[in-house]
Amino acid sequence: MTLKLGVPSKGRLMEKTFDWFAERGISIARTGSEREYSGAVEGVEGIELMLLSAGEIPRELASGRIHLGVTGSDLVQERIADWEHRVLALEPMGFGYADLIIAVPRCWADVDTLDDLDAAAAAFRAAHGHRLRIATKYHRLVRVFLRDAGVADYQLVDSQGATEGTVKNLTAEAIADITSTGETLRANHLKILSDGLIHRSQATLFKSRSAEYSDADRVNLRELLDRLGLGR
Numbered sequence: 012m013t014l015k016l017g018v019p020s021k022g023r024l025m026e027k028t029f030d031w032f033a034e035r036g037i038s039i040a041r042t043g044s045e046r047e048y049s050g051a052v053e054g055v056e057g058i059e060l061m062l063l064s065a066g067e068i069p070r071e072l073a074s075g076r077i078h079l080g081v082t083g084s085d086l087v088q089e090r091i092a093d094w095e096h097r098v099l100a101l102e103p104m105g106f107g108y109a110d111l112i113i114a115v116p117r118c119w120a121d122v123d124t125l126d127d128l129d130a131a132a133a134a135f136r137a138a139h140g141h142r143l144r145i146a147t148k149y150h151r152l153v154r155v156f157l158r159d160a161g162v163a164d165y166q167l168v169d170s171q172g173a174t175e176g177t178v179k180n181l182t183a184e185a186i187a188d189i190t191s192t193g194e195t196l197r198a199n200h201l202k203i204l205s206d207g208l209i210h211r212s213q214a215t216l217f218k219s220r221s222a223e224y225s226d227a228d229r230v231n232l233r234e235l236l237d238r239l240g241l242g243r
């Protein structure tokens with residue numbers, strides 16, 4: 012058995028993940044052509060690199076098909092039910108920052124907080140006969156957050172991309188999505204609720220609690236974590 016390390020194969024987290032390991036003396040790199048999803052880890056024995064989509068890494072960690080994985084904390088918390096029992100967050104990596112927030116149209120002058128949203132949702136239902144729609148791909152995190160905040164009179168509509176556009180397109184009244192610079196929100200005339208921060212995400216190194224670890228894997232894992240300055 013080898014220890015399997017899953018890293019993003021493309022997208023915004025890939026290069027920075029490679030840099031993060033390189034800064035700590037572990038060289039991970041793609042092998043083959045730019046389009047080939049294979050890679051190698053140099054500097055520590057017994058580790059196999061798996062190049063995966065950032066969005067799939069949570070599932071692979073939860074099922075134990077990979078032992079270690081790098082992905083956004085938002086994706087792990089959204090995609091793994093009971094994530095704290097299935098994976099361990101070993102180290103926040105200091106990049107890939109993004110905030111999962113709730114935003115409403117900037118022109119809603121009376122709505123700045125979750126309490127305001129709750130009141131607006133009740134009024135919306137009375138006026139329109141259906142519940143206020145919040146577009147998101149983060150169903151689990153949004154449901155838990157709004158339940159804890161006491162907001163109930165809404166419905167989620169699924170949006171797998173261009174979520175900020177759903178308000179203009181009249182398929183939702185509010186959104187819950189990731190923001191980093193805030194440009195997309197501004198461009199779509201949306202404002203963040205003052206207490207509408209659901210999760211502060213960043214790229215994080217996770218360890219699977221469900222994977223099988225042979226004696227050799229444990230030795231190699233300890234060696235890797237020591238080299239990364241995470242030995243404890």
Ligand SMILES: Nc1ncnc2c1ncn2[C@@H]1O[C@H](COP(=O)(O)OP(=O)(O)OP(=O)(O)O)[C@@H](O)[C@H]1O
Nearest residue numbers: 022023024064065066083085107108109189191212
């Ligand atoms: N605008 C942004 N700025 C910085 N980080 C972001 C931004 N939008 C999303 N992210 C973060 O990037 C991570 C997802 O990375 P990326 O968008 O490269 O993958 P993806 O396209 O969702 O994955 P996949 O390869 O599965 O399609 C998430 O953890 C998310 O929080």
Ligand SMILES: O=P(O)(O)OC[C@H]1O[C@H](OP(=O)(O)OP(=O)(O)O)[C@H](O)[C@@H]1O
Nearest residue numbers: 172173174188189190191192193194195
């Ligand atoms: O605050 P900003 O810097 O403007 O970034 C926020 C945007 O980035 C992400 O979209 P992404 O680029 O992943 O595309 P998507 O719409 O397909 O999710 C996110 O969903 C926002 O739309």
